[in-house]
Amino acid sequence: MVRTALALTLAVATPALATQEYSLPTLFDVSGVAADDVLNIRADPDAQAPIIGTLAPDAQAIEVIDERGGWARVNAGEGTGWVSMRYLAYRTDVWQEGELPDAFRCLGTEPFWDAKVEGGDLVLRRPDDQAGDRRAVQAVLDTGIFRDPARVVVARDMTLFAQPRICSDGMSDRLFGLSATLVLHGEQPAMLSGCCTIGR
Template sequence: MFRTALALILALAGPASATQEYILPTLFDVSGVAPDDVLNIRAEPNARAAIIGTLAPDATRIEVVEERRGWARVNTGEGTGWVSARYLSYRVDVWQPGQLPPAFRCLGTEPFWDARVDGGDLVLRSPENQGGDRRAVQAVLDTGVFRDPSRVVVAQDMTLFSHPQICSDGMSDRLFGLSAMLVLHGEQPSMLSGCCTIQP
């Protein structure tokens, strides 16, 4: 009787009850690399590709924006490259319900802008306003899906939407894992587009 009931519960639960480990983008720590070695960043996702950078054996909070066949895409300098995913361990403290990772910021071009949450305010900066336009954050919304990076930041006269999607800033060879739209309310509403990062 107990086995029958347990089988029924498991059958009803199905795959939907499985805990998903992570959704990209998220942060990882380097692990399993010898203290006197480095983790190579390669131009393509294969072990024979050119080395374009390295990560220290104790590097932490590395943003991964894409995975492909056991390789993880990371940004390095003004470009992007690939590291072996077997030497990365994901962090479980990145995407918390109703919160943003501490280094979360969004940026765009044409016109140039950047936005981040600072001290309870959503701060929008532009070349003309380096000090930034500060608006009180009213809410940070999420989808309710475990570790889903999608977020909406609702602030006075501004709403920032970000969702997982490979995104280019149009100025460098870097790629980002979050696409952004910033809606400016008021007498003449407007919308800015760009990308977001959580890399410290």
């Protein structure tokens, strides 16, 4: 009777204790592809779909923004395509508490802008200001949920919000896994919208 009760307790508790391995977007490395071969990027999540690009057998830090039936959506040139998850190895070092991935950057159109953290500053660049508007980063906030990609970058007079959501840059056929909102404070407050990427 005790053994049965314990088994029931474990069976009920296990799902609640289970931790999701990863949340998208995140990074993967190509794995299990022969050195003289490539990993095909296909137009649709189907082994018979047209090939629109390839990944090298040793490619690393591939940003996956969506997953469907064993296929991963990745960006390929100015478009997006699908690769088999069988040949991707998940990286556990991407979303660390209170930090941003190394290649994290956000961009938007209408108006054009680009923002990323450089040397402790959140740097906003626009076509007429390539030197950039630099603001000291005060904090990088996360939700506290294990490997949740949502981030808020708090800088002096500037706050960047990044939320997991499929996002288009409006200029290409690429898709991104994070939407961005950049709020400028100060004498002339403004809000810019766009997308963020963690891929190289």
